[in-house]
Amino acid sequence: MDRVGIIGYGHMGSMLVNGFVASGALGPDEVVVASKSRTSLDACAAAWPGIGIARANRELARQCRLIILAVRPQETMGVLNEIVSVTEGDEQIVSLAAGIGLKDLEELFPGSVTRVMPTVTSTVGQGTTLVCHGRQVGMHDALRVEGLFSSIGNVVLVDETNLPAATLLSSCGPGLLAVIIEELAGATARASGLPPDRALMLATEMVAATAAYLRETGEAPRDLVEEVATGGGVTEAGVKRLRERLPGVFDGAVAAMLERYGAVGK
Ligand SMILES: NC(=O)c1ccc[n+]([C@@H]2O[C@H](COP(=O)([O-])OP(=O)(O)OC[C@H]3O[C@@H](n4cnc5c(N)ncnc54)[C@H](OP(=O)(O)O)[C@@H]3O)[C@@H](O)[C@H]2O)c1
Structure with a gap:
């Protein structure tokens, strides 16, 4: 039993x-x-x-x-x-x-x-x-x-009141991050001679390593950005572009998911 x-x-x-x-x-x-x-x-x-x-x-x-x-x-x-x-x-x-x-x-x-x-x-x-x-x-x-x-x-x-928001991160999150990996690898392959499968492998490894780094060092993402994106450097050019556009993109994605969450199962 x-x-x-x-x-x-x-x-x-x-x-x-x-x-x-x-x-x-x-x-x-x-x-x-x-x-x-x-x-x-x-x-x-x-x-x-x-x-x-x-x-x-x-x-x-x-x-x-x-x-x-x-x-x-x-x-x-x-x-x-x-x-x-x-x-x-x-x-x-x-x-x-x-x-x-x-x-x-x-x-x-x-x-x-x-x-x-x-x-x-x-x-x-x-x-x-x-x-x-x-x-x-x-x-x-x-x-x-x-x-x-x-x-x-x-x-x-x-708490149940926090379940929708927490679900977006821990349960829907892998789907969101997979899209980001795919888009980043795709854009890099399109802009270069790097074969798409190699770009995807490098992007996937980089995301896993970055998460491990943040978890193990306890460093804030913002501090990691500062370490990598040195003034006038290559990363800074990309970070600047993302900072301009990503808040709006993510606000929209989160709002759409929360709206859908409320309708699931109804
Ligand atoms: N996928 C995710 O990442 C994820 C994450 C968190 C929570 N969830 C939740 O987990 C639940 C399952 O999701 P899933 O992705 O596993 O869905 P899924 O792949 O569609 O699996 C649902 C299963 O339910 C079975 N089923 C349907 N009606 C049934 C019935 N009357 N009696 C017995 N079995 C029945 C189906 O059986 P047959 O295969 O035999 O037809 C199917 O295998 C959902 O409530 C979802 O919200 C999913």
């Missing part, structure tokens, strides 16, 4: 199974997976021999105390509604859905409910999972979820 159930074996569901099992946080026999399609379940069973496969969401709910809903926001309330009739009340429901609040989840399941916002970079054991517990979550359940997700990266507790 104390197994961890994951409903939805898509991008996030498969990443969680891989992360929890590969890190040793859970054995395959401690995990049960349910998903809509036979194809997803077959892929899961092939990847993790010995893992529990449930033919239906309710079958999973009967076997697990911790149930992670890794379906899309628009499917989350339907799936919770489906399983709630077979729950006993002492389960913990963990929802990954952006835009679906604790209040809505707790109205359907008036027990222990936690919202969790993982990030695709946890595939490589890096990045921050945001965790936001509901009112009914006791110490034991809170620590269990936090411990489980810390097996795939960092865990940061946030």
Whole structure:
């Protein structure tokens, strides 16, 4: 009964199974997976021999105390509604859905409910999972979820009011940064004879190294800019151009994402 159930074996569901099992946080026999399609379940069973496969969401709910809903926001309330009739009340429901609040989840399941916002970079054991517990979550359940997700990266507790903004950075952020890497590499390749794949490799390595540098030295980005962008130098010319345009670009991107966040799952 104390197994961890994951409903939805898509991008996030498969990443969680891989992360929890590969890190040793859970054995395959401690995990049960349910998903809509036979194809997803077959892929899961092939990847993790010995893992529990449930033919239906309710079958999973009967076997697990911790149930992670890794379906899309628009499917989350339907799936919770489906399983709630077979729950006993002492389960913990963990929802990954952006835009679906604790209040809505707790109205359907008036027990222990936690919202969790993982990030695709946890595939490589890096990045921050945001965790936001509901009112009914006791110490034991809170620590269990936090411990489980810390097996795939960092865990940061946030208030629900801060979840949208924090999600933009930790969960949407990899998509934003990937665009920046692509654009920077593309512009460099277009303006030079550097092959695009080589430009992309250099840009990717540079971004990883810059993040590691800032994290390890604790230096502020502004100080790093000053170190690299010496007066009249090459970097300064680029920094000046970016400083003129980027604030407006990012204000627009953040506003668009926050607006969309409010509409997700509605
Ligand atoms: N992608 C990200 O970077 C990210 C980051 C943070 C949070 N999230 C959240 O994580 C959740 C999942 O996102 P995702 O990117 O993993 O989506 P996804 O790849 O589309 O996966 C969703 C999965 O849900 C399954 N499913 C759909 N309806 C179902 C049902 N009624 N019963 C059981 N399974 C069902 C689908 O199954 P089949 O494959 O079997 O058809 C699919 O595999 C979303 O709520 C999203 O907001 C995603």
